[in-house]
Amino acid sequence: MGKVEVKNLFVETEKVVAAYQEKVNKLDQQERELNAELSVLQEEMTNNILDQEGATISELVYLKISAKEIVQKTEIIKVLLEELAEERTALKLQFTPIYRTALRTDISNRNGRYNANEIVERYRYEMLKEIAEIGKQMQKQYFAIAEDIYEVFEDSEVKKEFPRLEYAFNQELFMPSFGWFGDSVVSKKDVFNATRGYLPEGVKEPKEKDVL
Numbered sequence: 001m002g003k004v005e006v007k008n009l010f011v012e013t014e015k016v017v018a019a020y021q022e023k024v025n026k027l028d029q030q031e032r033e034l035n036a037e038l039s040v041l042q043e044e045m046t047n048n049i050l051d052q053e054g055a056t057i058s059e060l061v062y063l064k065i066s067a068k069e070i071v072q073k074t075e076i077i078k079v080l081l082e083e084l085a086e087e088r089t090a091l092k093l094q095f096t097p098i099y100r101t102a103l104r105t106d107i108s109n110r111n112g113r114y115n116a117n118e119i120v121e122r123y124r125y126e127m128l129k130e131i132a133e134i135g136k137q138m139q140k141q142y143f144a145i146a147e148d149i150y151e152v153f154e155d156s157e158v159k160k161e162f163p164r165l166e167y168a169f170n171q172e173l174f175m176p177s178f179g180w181f182g183d184s185v186v187s188k189k190d191v192f193n194a195t196r197g198y199l200p201e202g203v204k205e206p207k208e209k210d211v212l
Contacts, residue, residue: 009110012102020095027091031084038077045070116195120186127185134176142174 008014048067055063146169152158153165190200 006114010106011109012105013099016095016098016102020091020099023091024088027084027088031081034077034081034084038074038081041070041074041077045074116191120191131176131178138174138176139171142171146171 010017045067048063048070052060052063052067149169153162153169159165190203193200
């Protein structure tokens with residue numbers, strides 16, 4: 001089996017992500033600018049409070065007026081940040097149905113392209129076909145020689161002398177060996193685990209071996 005390569009599963013969804021991210025980037029830029037302005041105002045307020053210590057009356061009046069303006073600007077910025085948060089929520093609400101439509105399209109395209117049932121059916125057929133072909137050839141060789149051997153082994157005197165001959169030569173000895181502890185070769189659970197990207201525990205790649 002060649003290397004499996006899954007094509008892009010989110011063709012339509014990625015278009016929506018790009019459109020959404022473009023709008024989010026604008027909101028992010030506005031938020032950065034507002035937070036930067038808020039940091040400046042906080043620094044100005046800190047300096048204002050420090051300057052009020054030891055200031056003259058006229059200087060104190062000016063500083064108080066400046067402090068009031070800083071508080072007003074700070075409140076405006078906080079309101080703008082709240083509005084920005086509301087815009088983010090509105091944007092998510094706007095894009096949610098668009099995402100759902102794109103995802104439905106991508107999922108529909110994926111289902112037609114990657115179907116685990118088809119893989120299971122194909123390899124089950126190939127597996128049973130190969131086993132059946134080996135069994136058929138082994139049985140053909142068995143029946144080709146069986147008449148000659150049974151002419152000797154089925155003799156009543158031979159059976160008395162060698163009572164366990166049936167264990168030395170019978171049809172079941174000339175079939176492909178098969179010893180499997182489970183009820184099935186591959187369980188549904190194993191397939192479901194594989195669809196999630198995990199090989200079932202205990203499953204190892206077999207070593208190549210020639211069939212003689």
